[in-house]
Amino acid sequence: MSNMVGDFGTTGNVSRLSLLATFSIATGNAPPLTRARDLPGFGGSTSFVHRSTSPIPSSGRPSIVPRVGLFIPCYIDQMYPDVGFATVEVLERLGVTVEFPEAQTCCGQPMANTGCTEAAAPLARRFVEIFEPYDAVVCPSGSCVAMVRAHYHEYFHHDPRYDALRPKVFELCEYLVDVLKVDKLPVRFPHKVGLHQSCHGLRELRLGSSSETIVAPFNKAKQLLELIDGLELVDPARPDECCGFGGTFAVSEEAVSCLMGHDRIADHLQAGAEVMTATDMSCLMHLDGLIRRDKQPLRCMHIAELLAGRPV
Amino acid sequence: MTGHPTRAAEFIALPQRAAWHDQSLWFVRAKRDKAAKAIPEWESLRDAAAAIKAHTVANLADYLEEFERNAKKLGAVVHWARDAAEHNAIVLKILSDHNVKRVVKSKSMLTEECHLNPHLEAAGIEVVDTDLGERIVQLANERPSHIVLPCIHKKKEEIGELFHEHLGTDAGASDPQYLTEAARGHLRDRFLKAGAGLTGVNFAIAETGGFVVCTNEGNADLGVSLPPIHIACMGIEKLIPKAAELGVFLRLLARSATGQAITTYSSHFHGPRAGCELHIVLVDNGRSTVLGQDDFRRSLNCIRCGACMNTCPVYRRSGGHSYNATVPGPIGSILEPARDPAKHASLPHACSLCGSCSDVCPVKINIHEQLLIWRRELVKKGLLPLTKRWAMSIGSAVLQRPWLYQMVGGMGRMALKLLPRFLVYSRLNPWGKQRELPTPPKQSFRDQFKARHGK
Amino acid sequence: MASSRDAILATVRAAKVPQAARPEPFRAGIRYADPLKQFGESLAAVGGKMIVAPDADSARAQLLENPLLVPGKKNCSLLPEIIAPTFSLDDIADPHEVEDVWLAVLPGEFAVAENAAVWFSGRRLKHRVVPFITQHLVLVVPRDQVVNNMHEAYDRLKFGTVEFGVFISGPSKTADIEQSLVIGAHGARSLSVVMLG
Secondary structure: OOOOOOOOOOOHHHHHHHHHHHHHHHHOOOOOOOOOOOOOOOOOOOOOOOOOOEEEHHHOEEEOOOOEEEOOOHHHHHHOHHHHHHHHHHHHHOOOOEEOOOOOOOOOHHHHHOOOHHHHHHHHHHHHHHHOOOOEEEEOOHHHHHHHHHHHHHHOOOOHHHHHHHHHEEEHHHHHHHHOOOOOEEEEOOOEEEEEOOHHHHHHOOOEOOOOOOOOOOEHHHHHHOOEEOOEEEOOOOOOOOOOOOOOHHHHOHHHHHHHHHHHHHHHHHOOOOEEEEOOHHHHHHHHHHHHHHOOOOEEEEHHHHHOOOOO | OOOHHHHHHHHHOOHHHHHHHHHHHHHHHHHHHHHHHOOOOHHHHHHHHHHHHHHHHHOHHHHHHHHHHHHHHOOOEEEEEOOHHHHHHHHHHHHHHOOOOEEEEOOOHHHHHOOHHHHHHHOOOEEEEOOHHHHHHHHOOOOOOOOOOOOOOOOHHHHHHHHHHHHOOOOOOOOHHHHHHHHHHHHHHHHHHOOEEEEOOOEEEOOOOEEEEEEOOOHHHHHHHOOOEEEEEEEHHHEEOOHHHHHHHHHHHHHHHOOOOOOOEEEEEEOOOOOOEEEEEEEOOOHHHHHOOOOOHHHHHOOOOOHHHHHOHHHHHHOHHHHOOOOOHHHHHHHHHHHOOOOOOOHHHOOOOOOHHHHHOOOOOOHHHHHHHHHHHHHHOOOOOHHHHHHHHHHHHHHOOHHHHHHHHHHHHHHHHHOOHHHHOOOOOHHHHOOOOOOOOOOOHHHHHHHHHOO | OOOHHHHHHHHHHHOOOOOOOOOOOOOOOOOOOOHHHHHHHHHHHOOOEEEEEOOHHHHHHHHHOOHHHOOOOOEEEOOOOOOOOOOOHHHOOOHHHHOOOOEEEEEOOEEEOOOOOEEEEHHHOOOOOHHHHOOEEEEEEEOOOEEOOHHHHHHHOOOOOOEEEEEEOOOOEEOOOOOOOEEOOOOOOEEEEEEEO
């Protein structure tokens, strides 16, 4: 569809991870919250790199345990730790054990989006070094994943290390939908929820179809939210308008940024939302800042928190 | 940063006006969506348009020569202008040679780009913009705030006052039907008195030597069908190889621009009227330089539909004039810095990088990516404020050292907790002007993760 | 010094743009089960009126139901069997003299269903200003000459001689004042398309 999107997704590697999820549930490592789809067996060689293998005892069959690295954006690490833990919980319940490489800090997006390539480059190189040992990297931020997948070319001209890592970096929702093929989420959230479609996830990762493109509609975040018991999705009048965060834009264009945010909030309120959610905490940080200042009756929660079954 | 943010803040200072402007343009965007959805093959049409443009610019010199050859065969006079000054001089000379004192002009962003009107006016020639919206901004002594809807920023009451003053309409009258009728009468007179008609060009066809001009009002056709001289001004990127390819572009243009299936008039000019003259001015004015830039070449695909403006959440809320540019909005923020990076240094940053413009663009220009690349160019040219560059360098230095990052993060959270509100929400903190900062947690994710996982 | 022409062409050639093949002609244009019906709907949507008439008499009768089109003012017509002209355009030397034409009746070659465009060629018209300067315009198209889309339209068009041609879709209009649609900006205030036959 778009050349901004890489050719990753439901390839052979998918089944192996899903299989693992099934097995893990069977072993009782995690509450049996979901059932992965029927899976094809192992076969053929895939792009997945098997660095650590371990047998799964209860199955009696040797399995390959992919190493999943957790990529927690710097501002989530520092300001929203629970979004990180919600991510860990969602994944662990699905049988995925994650590692958090402590050397990680930031993907370099703030520098890159300001045009400061030289300041961003060492962070991009670090990112690849830190995460290349993993079979998959999962991150609760579409924007940071978009930075890695859609904008790192600038720093790695045909570098095989980056080319190998690139298709293995996933935003949380696309990992759940495309790789784990989650089709059940027995958590409850009896509230009216407005999904704010964070732009980079939407238009650079194609987590959903944007309202501008004339394609069959799809939306991975929505697909997951619809699995949550009691959750009622509301439809804002403008389905995917930007909230106005935009990184340094939020500060350098303060007036426009805040007006954009106010407009999104008003739209979600008129649609009847009690909770606004998104695949990016950065959008929500901006929106929540406006909501709290104006004392609006709206809560902001990251989608990982809803998927993990956090209460309001 | 001065520039766009300051002018945008001025526009937003009248919140009702900004909301009205936003809604007017969103309405156009919604019409575009409806029109595009009526065409199941929309996305493949966009692909086709982009492919035709890529092929054309790869062979542009050949197509320009072919166009010139065929246009001359049909009896047109073809002129070449390297820059705006040469373009203006050529037009003035044609008019002076025929002792023309009154010119009617239909919409042409190129002549705006070249600032043709003041050049002709200085030589004592009356230039009347005949597109209703352009006539309105001309009377108001402003520039168009949008390339398709030149006076979208103006309320009908303001237009009523303007017409009362200049056209003698009733005081206080602001009914669009009434005002349009008044303009019709006023401009008919100008059409009948004009000694030459000027138009832009939407598409020029190499294979035939002809060109197409699209309007809804019929002003281009009236303007060039009465006087004996037609001058058509076009950028060299307006070329397409074959007439059949007009099908692709005409289907995209109006649907993207206003949500119409096609403009009312799509006029195909091949040669002059009997006994009359047709002059075609081919203008470079920086386009051949952009052609040589891999990162920005695709901006030459632009067919000036304005869809990126209608969809841009920043443009809609900051108004076209906040860009202080001939072409405002997303595509203008690429085209204008190419001409004068220092003057337009704030434009590539007048963007939240939402990418809506790239998705809406009928010729698939990667607009938001080019804006990002422009930000890098600005740093290279030393046009990003030093404070910002330092901040980014320091940020990078911290983020390359996990221990330092952890320490700074911890100190930041602590400071947010301990500092009194008036210090945190001071004037030095634009974030806090209308927004609260997040409530800092005691511990970072990594601290807690380590504790929980016993590592 | 090199001419501007040569200088521009030299810079353009020096740009060394990567080669890209010319795409195949676009063939995937939308098609309609009933193009005539679609044309009528498209035309109504742009403020025009379709009149289906088996013959000239029927066309005239239906046109005259619109009081604006009643002849008696200055009519320019290339289809006298439908509406008689009140003057001969060929006798007029200066196009400014047709300023006061009230009604023009002109032949359209074919119509396009997707967008209500009618192709009018100026070949037989001495003054090309007529369809634009007239207050009301009637285009008469053979009923079986309706194509689905613009790709099919251009398949029918051949250029290469000195000629003016225009796709006309509806009456002249503007929405420049607060997006309010006003019919009759500079050109014709009304457009009727007769589908004849």
